[in-house]
Amino acid sequence: MKRVIAIYPGTFDPPTNGHLDLIQRGAKIFDELVVAILRNSEKVPLFSVDERLEMLRDCTQGWKNVRVESFGGLLVDFARNSGAQAVLRGIRAVSDYEYELQMAWMNRKLDPSLETVFMMPAGAYSYLSSRLVREIASLGGALEDFVPASVESRLRARLGTVPRSSK
Numbered sequence: 823m824k825r826v827i828a829i830y831p832g833t834f835d836p837p838t839n840g841h842l843d844l845i846q847r848g849a850k851i852f853d854e855l856v857v858a859i860l861r862n863s864e865k866v867p868l869f870s871v872d873e874r875l876e877m878l879r880d881c882t883q884g885w886k887n888v889r890v891e892s893f894g895g896l897l898v899d900f901a902r903n904s905g906a907q908a909v910l911r912g913i914r915a916v917s918d919y920e921y922e923l924q925m926a927w928m929n930r931k932l933d934p935s936l937e938t939v940f941m942m943p944a945g946a947y948s949y950l951s952s953r954l955v956r957e958i959a960s961l962g963g964a965l966e967d968f969v970p971a972s973v974e975s976r977l978r979a980r981l982g983t984v985p986r987s988s989k
């Protein structure tokens with residue numbers, strides 16, 4: 823029987839509960855899900871690729887059909903080399919749609935055999951982003967609803983802020 827492999831690519835700086843929600847949903851519908859961290863991003867990251875690999879591997883170890891890797895170059899090339907048929911991306915709100923649609927069209931142009939599949943995270947994560955998590959962390963705000971505890975402690979260690987609970 824044909825196994826469907828999907829790539830879930832991103833920057834994941836840092837991984838959030840929204841990313842994990844999407845990974846959980848993707849792991850349910852694909853036989854294999856490869857979470858792929860972009861290595862040569864134009865963005866200056868807070869965490870190195872190795873740190874993000876560690877964080878994501880730690881958070882996803884419960885899902886046996888999920889693995890975490892990093893990639894450089896074109897996503898379509900990484901997908902082809904991984905034997906993947908699909909790219910998974912999350913859409914939180916209409917504002918995500920334009921950017922996502924442009925990427926999906928471009929990836930289709932580059933490799934028409936690769937399908938992009940959009941999924942919505944839980945509503946509670948519709949306003950969550952890595953950028954806002956970094957900002958809240960740097961200002962000492964509560965993070966427990968937004969990232970796993972292991973990611974929160976790395977953020978506190980990196981940014982030197984004291985833990986605070988919203989509860």
Ligand code: PNS
Nearest residue numbers: 831832833834860895896897925928929
């Ligand atoms: O989490 P992000 O930053 O929105 O993820 C963006 C990502 C990594 C999916 C995108 O930048 C990407 O796929 N980069 C790889 C280079 C590439 O293939 N570019 C053309 C895609 S249209």
